[in-house]
Amino acid sequence: AHLWRGVITEYAERLPMLDGAPVVTLGEGGTPLIEAEKLSKRVGARVFVKYEGLNPTGSFKDRGMTTAMSMAAKNGAKAVICASTGNTSASAAAYATKAGMTCAVLVPDGKIAMGKLSQAIAHGAQLLQVDGNFDDCLTVARKLAENYPVELVNSVNPARIEGQKTASFEIVDALGDAPDIHVLPVGNAGNITGYWRGYREYAAPFTTADGRELPAVSTKTPKMWGFQAEGASPIVAGHPFDEPETIATAIRIGNPASWKQAEEARDDSGGLIDSVSDDDILDAHRYLSSEEGIFVEPASAASIAGLLKKHAAGQVPAGATIVCTVTGHGLKDPQWALRNADGDDIQPERVDVDAYSVARALGLDS
Ligand code: F0G
Secondary structure (H helix, E strand, C coil): CCCCCCHHHHCHHHCHHHCCCCCCCCCCCCCCEEECHHHHHHHCCEEEEEEHHHCCCCECHHHHHHHHHHHHHHCCCCEEEEECCCHHHHHHHHHHHHHCCEEEEEEECCCCCHHHHHHHHHCCCEEEEECCCHHHHHHHHHHHHHHCCCEECCCCCHHHHHHHCHHHHHHHHHHCCCCCEEEEECCCCHHHHHHHHHHHHHCCCEECCCCCEECCCCCCCCEEEEEEEHHHCHHHHCCCCCCCCCCCHHHCCCCCCCHHHHHHHHHHHCCEEEEECHHHHHHHHHHHHHHHCCCECHHHHHHHHHHHHHHHCCCCCCCCEEEEEECEEHHHCHHHHHECCCCCECCCCCCCCCHHHHHHHCCCCC
């Protein structure tokens, strides 16, 4: 029997920064890599979905939060702060509770999915809705961390990226080598930075904190394909967006903190960063739920929407091994499932309480 112990313990020798830190964990990581047969057939490649919605708080943020909170504990911090479009705040609130710290979160006014908001409140975070967007919240959070005794746990904290790189390790460990292409949504651009670091580290010898050299695990690194939402696509446009807009509120970001690192991941891997429309995102969201059995929040579907866009343009290499990260669980922001492609509300059909009526409604008795 093997109990998954969370990413810090599972990948301890590859996380030298965490050496000697107390481990604050909720058992994050170890998420499924699901072979997506229908999607594979549709794009003519072998496609896997890394389902990060199955982390303890329902998003990939937990991988970086276990490391950030453990470093905060090592530094003797009593309080943490973050800016968030929702998932970071949910994760920070849960891990701060586990660590016995207080947590303050700054979120953009009125654009947070209900599931995420309720998580932060359930875990007792001090939640402030700021009259501004995510980028404004992050500016304020950074200033607070500079001037007050609170530790910033956004992805500008180096421990966050360090933890998030473990997703790449899990993928290579599962497939036996790196995929040809890795596709993921891009918001503040911490995750693409983390994945690229993980893939690079696994493709070369690695020196541990106690000076041992580990051999390379993979023979190659994948091309990194990142996708932003069209209305919040500063990296694609080459300039910040003052008023980013998208239904994918998780990635409604106009000036990503890790902009430069995202461009490096793109260029060094021979990859690309492109955008997808909100309609493409919602189509991909429906496709994943109805064809593959995987329920995600809209921002997560940007990776699948991106893959489908590239397929339509004839740019998906035949037979390639492709991993798409879906970053957050569908239950975070479930309202989108309750509308059809035309935007109409979907209502459950009402039936009388007898077997015949139910059988008729189900088309079993015709
Ligand atoms: N997908 C989801 C579900 C997210 O919550 C985020 C970011 C991203 C993708 C983009 O990842 O920022 O590393 O490029 N959410 C942050 C938050 C901004 O505050 O929860 P990224």
